[in-house]
Amino acid sequence: MTKFQQKVYGALKRIPRGRVTTYGLLAKEVGCGSARAVGQALKHNPDAPTVPCHRVIRSDLTLGGYSGSESGADIRRKVRLLKQEGVAFEGGRLANPKQLFRFGA
DNA sequence: ACATGTTCCTTAC
DNA sequence: GTAAGGAACATGT
Numbered sequence: 001m002t003k004f005q006q007k008v009y010g011a012l013k014r015i016p017r018g019r020v021t022t023y024g025l026l027a028k029e030v031g032c033g034s035a036r037a038v039g040q041a042l043k044h045n046p047d048a049p050t051v052p053c054h055r056v057i058r059s060d061l062t063l064g065g066y067s068g069s070e071s072g073a074d075i076r077r078k079v080r081l082l083k084q085e086g087v088a089f090e091g092g093r094l095a096n097p098k099q100l101f102r103f104g105a
Numbered sequence: 106a107c108a109t110g111t112t113c114c115t116t117a118c
Numbered sequence: 119g120t121a122a123g124g125a126a127c128a129t130g131t
Contacts, residue, residue, distance in 0.1 A: 034112045
């Protein structure tokens with residue numbers, strides 16, 4: 001567990017239910033500025049239920065990836081979880097961009 | 106829309 | 119210590 005991961009997970013847990021964030025915003029929040037580093041931290045997710053990585057999507061409002069795959073049953077589960085929290089996806093994209101959560105906003 | 110470059114962190118040799 | 123990889127973003131063609 002590195003400090004970077006702690007920061008990423010901390011910020012991730014700060015995301016309220018029914019909202020989602022993007023790799024870019026999350027990266028900016030943790031102070032790295034690089035979404036790829038965040039993706040690495042998320043894919044290493046030591047505690048999946050403690051770290052709602054499914055609440056993190058791409059800046060393109062697409063799902064991006066999940067469990068190391070950009071498509072598959074994992075992605076479907078991700079959408080399902082988000083939908084369960086009130087975040088609907090349409091056409092593989094976030095139906096409501098206003099549900100994007102910005103840190104400090 | 107597709108291809109290329111950039112940026113930061115983690116892991117492997 | 120050096121090299122390669124990754125759930126991305128931005129820019130150019």
